[in-house]
Amino acid sequence: MLHINEHYLKLQASYLFSDIAKRVAAFQDANPDMDIIKLGIGDVTRALPGACVAAFHKAVDEMATDAGFHGYGPEQGYAFLREAIAKHDFQARGADISADEIFVSDGAKCDTGNFQELFSTDARVAIPDPVYPVYLDTNVMAGRTGEFRDGRYEGVVYLDSTKENNYVPELPSEPVDLIYLCFPNNPTGSTITKEQLKTWVDYAREEKALILFDAAYEAFIRDDSLPHSIYEIEGAREVAVEFRSFSKNAGFTGTRCAYTVVPRECVAYDSQGNRQPIHPLWNRRHCTKFNGVSYPVQRAAEAVYSDEGKAQIRELVGYYLNNADLIAKAVGELGFEYVGGKNSPYIWIWGDRDSWEFFDLLLNKAGVVCTPGAGFGKCGQGYIRLSAFNSYENVARAMERIRQALA
Amino acid sequence: MLHINEHYLKLQASYLFSDIAKRVAAFQDANPDMDIIKLGIGDVTRALPGACVAAFHKAVDEMATDAGFHGYGPEQGYAFLREAIAKHDFQARGADISADEIFVSDGAKCDTGNFQELFSTDARVAIPDPVYPVYLDTNVMAGRTGEFRDGRYEGVVYLDSTKENNYVPELPSEPVDLIYLCFPNNPTGSTITKEQLKTWVDYAREEKALILFDAAYEAFIRDDSLPHSIYEIEGAREVAVEFRSFSKNAGFTGTRCAYTVVPRECVAYDSQGNRQPIHPLWNRRHCTKFNGVSYPVQRAAEAVYSDEGKAQIRELVGYYLNNADLIAKAVGELGFEYVGGKNSPYIWIWGDRDSWEFFDLLLNKAGVVCTPGAGFGKCGQGYIRLSAFNSYENVARAMERIRQALA
Incomplete structure (x- = not known):
């Protein structure tokens, strides 16, 4: 008789986005003429950069001829892409990372989810709250947690990100082995300084722990003092793995390419x-359970590092940052406490009321969809997240509506 | 202190393809003018079908505009592809599979490797020998085996595929929970009849076991009596998961698209x-650790099911089958016992001598590269695998050389 992995039964069903969809649908039914503006999701909305599109087409044309055809590629990614990544994303910033330390994949979600497999099932895991749910769920599946009680899994060391610590968690008070960090943060939009990150690197070295550093939003950093990579911190090469993605810098959420640095x-x-x-x-693990990223997609990703690609990506990210700035200014003028909106596409707003109540208020009074912070963990209660991923026109209209509704 | 998953330390390093590469390089150095013909690998060599190329380009063009842009898609795959798969690959053959039972992924390697995660670590696993190494290695990583001794992992129930059973293993003599089967088989090229497959389905129902059925090579079946899918067998819906791929029917090894039926x-x-x-x-699992296949790749895969795509794929597979036929005839005329070469791109040849000795003979006397059967497991000793994935001209030359060398 085949038995299931019973740890799966501990997983909490996430109704966050389906609950949002239901409330939005009900409001739309009651207000059929209302043009609802969605600032809830974390997905990009603008076209792929021209340089990526051109490289993508060119590679598809290669695949159309026997002579130019590419079959199985190296599981770790083609050298042309790994070398471009090492050079432009790391060496150019003084971070000593070589091409053979880059593992190209089809998504940071996959990599952040799969990496824990390398470690013992009794590793003590530290996970931020609020948080992107993949870190937590994949550790539940692996059996590193107990049951879910009072809104949290037993056995996990939660790293609270709150107003009090300016949304950068403090070092844990009990020993941990595997530490998830994400900066610029999803969902809060907070950033970490080099000095703060250094305390984590030093802690990991001291404890013989490992930091899994999710830097999927690094392209949004405009403040030159902030680290884009954990490898800008001395000693990090011994205690940190970093996850990067082409999803948020080049709009690859539907194209699929990312990488992990080990x-x-x-x-x-x-x-x-x-x-x-x-x-x-x-x-x-990568060679056994993965078979490489689509060749045309890797060529499209490589184009991110061309002069043309770099300029286009700066413009693309700049567009969303301009939206974020508009949102941050508007909520600030309305008197809300918030974090993010600078060096990040997210604005995390303290509503001083239940997250869902705040969600309903914005939906019903302004026709604007946000994400209730409680959906990201216990520390998200009382907050909402607004996202800059929409057109400037829609963001401007949404902010004007919120201003009229709440002023 | 972070501890590793020590099961990884049980894994045997596979030197198969690097050993092959070394011997080929040494021979080439000694014979710089020799034009070596490679019939070793299982990778396709011909261009993507025109219908797929056209759909691929069209989808990239969509991604180049804000209006046509696709961000995150459904993790399980777009409905357009899932519905085409269910209709053409299953319902058209009388197998009752619906679109919501199809999970689109980036590779059958990933899916066959990941599926075992759903089950308890003490599940008793039955794995063919010879075998595609992913089934075995992923179960080692998960801790379902003991140490590697005398060429086999302790705790695994090996299903011997030998001359005596015509390369279709018999039911295990001890109880098992999770059964890996692959037909048309890699590496042997053997096929399974409906009656034989029915005994496995009945066994799984009786034992409350699950069959993981790898049908990556089903497009090579030309004998109408053979099952393309395990769901052509009565009762299979309760005890079988099936893995399919666009790699071998449409040449997607470098494009990456596959699916799993649950x-x-x-x-x-x-x-x-x-x-x-x-x-x-x-x-x-799929929604937590995977983020969907690239949108343009899914559109390219959908084109496999157009009238044009179907004809092109039949021609493409037919080309390799013609090569396989040529190889089978040649080795038969030379008096070798073999299996495969019909309904499969592989020919599994009994050399009546050590696999590597046979490999060296073909390389040194004929300048032809094969794969030594011993690399696929204990039962592969004494065999070699020849693959039909090359140009017809190269295959014809290779066979002529082998004929001259061995006649």
Whole structure:
């Protein structure tokens, strides 16, 4: 008799986006003429950059001839892309990362979800709250947590991100082995300074822990003092893996390309206490359970690093940042406390009331959809998230409506 | 202190393809003018079908405009592709599979590797020998095996595929829970009849086991009596998951698209013995650890089911089958025992000598690269695999050279 992995039964069904959809549908039914503006989701809305489109077409044309055809590629990604990434995203910023430390994949969700497989099931895991749910759910599936009680899984060390710590969690008060961090943060839009990140790197070195650093939103950083990569911090090569994505810089959410950086010095330990390098473990996992990213997609991603591509991406991200700035100014003028909106496409707003109540208020009074913060964890209660991923015109109209509704 | 998943340390390094590459390089160095013909790999060589190329370009053009842009899609795949798959690959053959039972992914390797995650780590696993190494390695990683001793992992029930059983394994003599089957088989090229497959389905029903059926090569079946899908067998919906790929029918090895079928009736059991449907578990895994296949790739895959696409794919597969026929005839005329070469791109040849010795013979005497059967498991010793994935001209030259070398 085949038995299931019973840890799956601990998973909480997420009704967040289906609940949002239901409330929006009900409001639309009651107000058929209302043009609802959606600032809830974290998905980009604008076309792929021209440089990526041109490279994409060119590669599809190669695949159309026997001579130019590409079959199975290297599971880790083609050298042309790994080298471009190492050079432009790391070496150009003084971060010493080489091409063979880059693993190209089809998504940061997959990589942040899969990476925990390399470690023992009794590893003690530290996860921020509020948080992107994948970190938590994949550790539940792996059996690193107990049951869900009072809004939290037993056995997880939650890293509270609150007004009090300016949405950058403090070091845990109990020992942990595997630490998830995400900056610029989803959902709060908060950022971390080099000094703050250094305290985490030092902590991980001290504890022989590993930091899984999700930098999917790094392209939104405009403040030169903020780190784009954890490898800008001394000592990070030994204790940090970094996740990056083409989803939010080049709009690849529907095109699918990302990468993970695993420095050669990163280690964990076997039960005898021997150092075990993580790079060969991830390489083995990647080669066994993954078969490489679509060749035309890798060519499209490579174009991100051309001069034309770089300019287009700066413009694309700048467009969303301009939206974020507009949202931040508007909510600030209305007297709300908020974080984000600078160096991030998200604005995290303290409503001083239940998250869903705030959601209903914006929907019913202004026809604007946000995401209730409670959907991201216990510390999200009382907050909502607004996203800059929409047209400038829609964002401007949404802010004007909110101003009229709440002023 | 972070500990690794020590099961990874049990994995045997696979030197198969690197050993092949080394021997080929040494031979080439010694014979710089020799034009070596490679019939070793399982990768396609011909251009993408025209219908797929046209659809691919069209979808990239959509992504180039704000109006036509596609961001995150459904993790399970777009309805247009799931519906085309259900209709053409299953319903048209009388197999009752609906679109919502299809999960589109970026590769059958990923799906066959990941599916075992849904089950308890003490599930008893039955795996063919010889075999595609992913089934075995992913179960080692999950901790379902003991150490590797005398060429096999402890704790695995190996299903021997030998001359004696015509390369279709017999039912296991001890109870098992999770059964991997692959037909048309990689590496042997053998096929399974409906009657034989029925005995496996009946066995799984009796044992409350699950069959993971890898049908990646089904497009090569030309014998109308053979099953393309396990769902052509009565009762399979309750005990079988099927893996399919666009890699071998439409040449998508470098384009990346595949799918997995999980019927609603498929169940495993919790520790109380309650039936637990597998569909929602796989759905949860897929939505948590995967973010959908690239939109343009899904459009290219959809084109496989157009009238034009169907004709092009039949021609493409027919081209490789013609090569396979040529190889089978040649090795038959040379007096070798073999299987495959019909309804499969692989020919599995009994050399009556060590696999690597046979490999060296073909390389040194004929300048032809094969794959030594011993690389696929203990039962592969004494065999080699020849693949039909090359140009007809190269295959004809290779066979002529082998004839001259061995006659």
